[in-house]
Amino acid sequence: MSITFRLAWRNIWRQPRRTWLTVGALVFSNILLIFLISVQLGTYLMMIDNTLAPLTGHLQVQYEGYKDDQRIHQAVPAVRGLAADIRERLSLETIAARGAAFALTSSEDRTYGVQIIGVEPEFEPRISTLPGLIKEGRFLDDINAPEIVIGAVLARNLRVQLGDELTILGSARDGSFAATVVRIVGIFESGMVELDRSFAEIPLGFFQDTFVMDGAGHTVVINAQNLFSVSTLQQQVQALLPDMEGLVVHDWDDLQPGLRQAIQADLLGAWFMYGVLVILVAFSVLNTQLMSVLERTREFGITMSLGLTSGRLGWLIMLETAMIGLLGLGLGVFLGGLVVYWFTVNGFTYPGLELAAQFNLPDRIYPNLNSISLLVGPCIVFLASLVAAVYPAARVHFLQPVQAMRAA
């Protein structure tokens, strides 16, 4: 065994330039793949975070059907108690209750229709980034105060400023007229026009009074530690829900179906590109190995007539390829890891990216380097080079000693 090993090692260095060029092709594509896959992963994670962080959260407890119809009477009873209960039983702080209703919001001279969200001032900042995006005034602090926080675009459209009063008109849960007056205590700016234009937050207690909710709300928003623990958490929450009340737990994929599909659509294009790169590198390996086999036809003929089986020679070619492949893998992972690590620390940007906020993307990209993004690409390249060597190895396998020795 060890002699095959030594033979293979010496064989690949008989033409050092050729071997290094082949290794170079492998290293190049490995670095490129590590970089691209890490960037993709980083972008996806940030895209998910940025989309979910302002309002959606990772999980939501809702009344069955509320997600699609959003009717005010599809409510979660005693919502604050339920949120507190889940909070305590899971000893998780990132849980908050909400109510939501559509209403006409009027200033002195303008009226716009907006989504009014009732929130728990104490817990909302733990699950949502909106409270942190207040650029004027403050977030809500009293659960029963007649106060409101609105988006910057809405403030401009309504021609109002901090301290002004707004009239809210809507229909309550019991079908009666819901009307109230609130004072603007804060204005948030997320940079996402849709959000800044069509949402406003008021304290949950005040919301329940105004819309005659009788202690009910519409959602309990729950954030997991990270995206990967969401499904476990979903099962835990589901188990905690009181029976017979028609309550369901939706995860972020249910709540924002476009998000996962946007990622899938992007992946489709990405895999095509990766596939082409891998195929091109495989051709490079195929060419090198075929050349090296053809050069040695006579030599193989001699070793075979001396008693070496053609099977072992075939394996020798595979072993040589594996050695070249492993060199490419090792160097590629090392260099690629270094390069991408630098980018994970410093991030990078390119012209035009500052406008990506429209699609919930950050203006600076930080690749996400982990064992998957580091190894998937290089391992596929390694496998592809082995597959490429099958043809040269098979040629050796079917070599006839006498004819081989006579080859030019």
Place this chain on the structure above:
Amino acid sequence: MGTASIVLNLAWRNLWRNYRRTAIMLVAVVVGVWAMIFMSAMMRGMVDGMLVGSIRSLPGHVQIHNPNFRDDPTVNNLFPSPNENLIAVLEQEDVVAWSSRVRVPAVVMSERNFRGVTLIGIDPVAEVSVSFVADDMTEGRFLLGTEDTGLILGRRLAERLETEVGKRVVVLTQDPSNEIVDRGFRVIGVYEAQVASTEEIYAFVGRSTLQTLLGIGGQVSEIAVLGADYRDTEALYHRINAAVGNRLEVLPWYELNRYLSSMLGMMDGFVLIWIVVIFLALSFGLVNTLMMSVFERVREIGLMMALGMKPGVILGQIITESLMLLGMGLLIGDVFAWVTIQRLREGIDLSAVSEGLEMMGAGSVLTPSLQASDVVLATIVVLVLGFLASLFPAMRASRYHPVDAMTKV
């Protein structure tokens, strides 16, 4: 002429001396070129789809507004309907269609629910050629004239309001003195937009009906003008700008939607990067192949030099072989890419991920769009970089000393 034809002849024969090696390299180049052209066409097609979809979903190629309208899109920022001077410009040949609209924030109330919308008063006859609404009607009928008293809603909005064609709804909005005005409308039609979130935003009525409701006479909020090609709106834009003077704001689509115009710019960068990356992946194999062929021929090269062939000719010989190989690859790869794109002319149905594409602003059918400039770019990159990559092996070949080379085993 002698040398050139000999070099070409030799190059061709040399390439096929080791046909396996050349064939493998050729296949690699063909796959690479095919991927370059095909992927560029897909990326272009994606952006084209986004642009056409976005332009169809109202803006047109050039828009005219009151200068304050974009900051405060309400009934307070209108302008008089176009005068003869402007109409003369808008009736010229390179204008495909134009449409003037009234656009105000409003609330639509059904008996069960209510929602905020952007209410748009249109001239249905003119609007048909400018935007999507008439084409995308799925139920009921489209507006018949500016005086039509019907209302068109998006499918999603109709669902949210729990209303349907034939039912009545109330529309509330504000007139220029900020008084609330309202009026009942019968829902006469429902549309389905390419991007479903659009369906919740826009509702359409006859323009005169809305003007009467608002008491604004013949004033309008915007004029959208559609030219022949979105890539070439400069001339149109300048002519309209000159005609309206400085009382109004005239903007081409790329100013109205900076995201899309920057996407268009970014795509140029992506296409170039993609082509260069593919070439780099190819270049290792190319250099390797050339090196091999030079090493095999050391003695022969020495002999040719001894017989009087100049080093420059040897250099040219190797480079010619390389460019010949790349040229063949380009030709075949281009043909394959063209055939692939022709076969996909009907578009690729990606409706499995349609909600995701919608998030990116694209429709669910992707049609590749082949641009001559991308083919030219790929050709130039491959030939220029191919030339550079072949220099190294070619220079080695031309630097052999004839005697050393001939005696080399």
